[in-house]
Amino acid sequence: MSLLAFIAACGIGAVMGLATRGAGWIGRAVGMGGLSAAFVAALLVGPTTRATIGEVTLAGSQYSGLFLACAAGSGLLLCAVALTAGWPDDLAPAALASFAGLAVALTATDSGVALAAGAAAATAGALVIVRTTPPGSETDGKLAEIRTIGLTAAALLVAAIAILRPSWRGPSDSPIFVLAFLGMGAALAVRSGAVPFHVPAARLGRTAEPLAQALLLVWIPAGLGIVAVGWSATTFGIRSDCLNVAVSGVQVVAVATLVLGGLASLVHDELEEIAAYSIIADAGFVLLALAARTDAAAEPTRLWLLAFVAAKTGLVAWVGAVSHAFATPNVGRLRGWLRRTPLLGLALVALMVATLGWPGSVVYEARSNLIRLALPGQLQFLFAVSIMLGLACVGRLLILGALAPTENVTEGGSERPRWAFDPLRPKKTFVAMDPTAGSTADGGAGGAAATATPVDATEAKSIPDAKKSSGSRAAALPPAPTTAAANDVAATDNATARTAASPAASPAASASPAASPAASPAAPVPAGPPDAVPASEREGAEREAGERFRRNLALTWRLNRTLEVSLVVVCGAALALALAFGGLGASNASRFGIPLDTAAHATPTRTPRPTPSPTPRATPVPTLVPLPTTPAPSTSATPSPSPTLSGSPPPIKTSAPARNITD
């Protein structure tokens, strides 16, 4: 029931989100509500969750529930960041639509249904592509996206044909399996932006909506990766020279993605491109899992994908937060960002740890196992290379952040708390900066004190109201740096500002015609014994004080947007850290996989690959090394050993036709 609830929440949320996009807070509420409902429903998906539609059973599992919850939660977190950093109208509906497709793909026991649903989920990415051609570029974002969708759909459908195993007439169906394997690999590589197909992915920052990288490069490829890995060990475990060549091709792409993606993240200067290449580089591990073709790679892949979804979504949110706080995504102009936003620095470090781990940690071992299982011994050093490149990328950002701040950073937002009133003496003061005087307040507190003007509470409230009235697009723009700096200074140097607010201390303030009447509402309530004041006046004063307090609270909330966004990003990083270290049930869920894995194992394999290693660890032979050409024993009628499913439902009847193998 919870599975159907998840699909219904995603479907209804996507449709309603598309219908209300651009409708201001209604569209945002619908998007956030849909994601919240999907998140709650995904948390309820478990091994006992089943739904039968026609002849196909949708069976939940602990892992599929956790993955869907992780994806929906990541989407929710990203939308929370987007509320301040700029709301992309189509991101939430597109995410919900793709989550619905991925839910069917991850729970269907019919491989044809699962792969077609995965392909359908990939089509939702078109919603977030908004521009045709970046200025001065030969890349057509829309054309690239429609080609990506087409290639993904065709590759997955071809893979479905091979996996469903029709009764081929020829002596060998190896070419079909090669085609299917290449289809799977191509779908994963194209959708995740692996190196030969990386240019459109890297330019998503200019061709797609803000924060759309999470959908196109993280969530959809991760879902497709889980589906693809299910058959890696069984269907594609056959012995065939052609298939070995295809596997070598996938390995080459994966290695190139790991290395070149990491290098590209070091040489680019736009944060969005750095994040894109970082995601692309880590997506190479999914290709490695596909190329491993062994059951041993399934568990680390599943765990890695959970950490990948959480950490890379956090990275996209981090980029959005930094770009919004300092009004630029250029690394050169972001020097000194760490001094202004230390929480974001903490989040970046946490995201790095969640991605790379350290020796002995779960995510570290998962990455290490994937490289060990998928690559020959000569290329095992790539694990260290990938870690070094990841560290260098994050280290570069941190070092730049510790340098002297640039003008963008100085004028940008800060995580330092700002108060619209003095929290220690709320009745006495309410001093806000005149937005017109903020431009001269950049020099420091002295300048701010010299130009500060006491304004009326309603006038002060108009600072955020002006931003609010300009609509969602305007809200996406960074705040006016002068105003932010003035507010910052006013908050941090409150005493100076109060001094400046007094007519005696500031000639400019005293000369202002609005000074004395404007200050009167904010003036303290006349002191005196309560009995001396009439009850009606006292009630009025209390009501006015309460109203002023609420107004100030709202103003404080709006003044601390940078801090709030940073806290959300930190929460996301903490979530990624927990998942990467096997917490929140990630380790346990990764052991069992999805029901499709059971179906794939129940499907007879033509020529299962014998375990070549006599060691108990069953380390497979690296596939770049030519396999011996001696014929394998024909044990295809015997199902491959299924993973032990403790506490899981009984084996699910697969729809793949069982037939006698002639080889």
Next chain:
Amino acid sequence: MIQLALVAAAAAVIGAVAAVTAHDSRLVTLGLIVAMVASSLASSPEPTALAVAFRILGAVLAAYLLWAATQDRSIASEGSGIGGAAEAIAAAAAFSVGWFVSPVSPLAGPVAAQAAGFALVTLAIVPLAGRNVLRVGAGIVLLSLGISLLLDAWVGAGSPLRQVVVTVLLVGTIGATSLLVSPVELPAAVDEGSAADAGAGEHAETADAATAEGAVGLAESADSATARAAVETGTATEDTAAAIPAAGAVPAAGAVPAAGAVPAAAAAPRRVSTARTSKPRSLRASRAAASDGPTEEAGPVEGVAPAPPVPPAQIAQEPSKARRVHPREQREPRKPREPREPREPGEPGR
């Protein structure tokens, strides 16, 4: 007795040929809907009524999405590069090959589905290599249909859930195409514009005098009326108010403007129409226009000959001319052939 699967397979191929060869987006849409509906009937055993109804509903929804995206815009398919006849012959050849070969034995579905699958996959190859988004999208739909037909033929009729999922995939693909589709050979400035914008953009892009006249006249008449209405209702913006004399002068006076006046007039309606169409324009268009920034405002185009205005009555009779331009019409006008030199008395004939 003619089998339903054979008829459906033939109809699917015919629809696919129409979708691939047509220039008009409406014909492309029609071909795709025929192919989608017919392909659902080409499996054996025949799908349930509910599954067929869902496929038909999905096809109608997909067709509506594509139709809604391509109407009132200068969006067209590039058509076939090798001609409709050649496409039909290629499809027939692939159909024949699919009819006679048997890679799978025994076949789980009808041979007609296999033949149609071969034909659709063949037809989809060339469009996928193009750069026209509408044509690429049509190719993806045909490719998906072809592979699903092969799946039905080789593995057997799919479960109802597979029918549903394949339908969702097709609708999603066409929906993605309708979102990503772009005008043919037009600058980005007129990508999401209104009809008047498209007409003005076409004028700036092409040297088609008649189309340009219609576009400018239509834009001027529409914008001047809108601007006046805005002034009367008190909702005029600075741009709207400033555009009234520029836009209204030409049709009112009916005089032939001086050289250089047409580019100015073409720019003025664009500026006005940006403000005017911000409300009725689709949200996606508004967002795209906002994201593209002010650099995409169409300005005067050099080298375009000024054209006299066309009476509004004539424009009203031929509105389609200002709205849609065939890609072939956007090519540069053919240069006049140079006169041949007189032949000498003793020179042999050419």
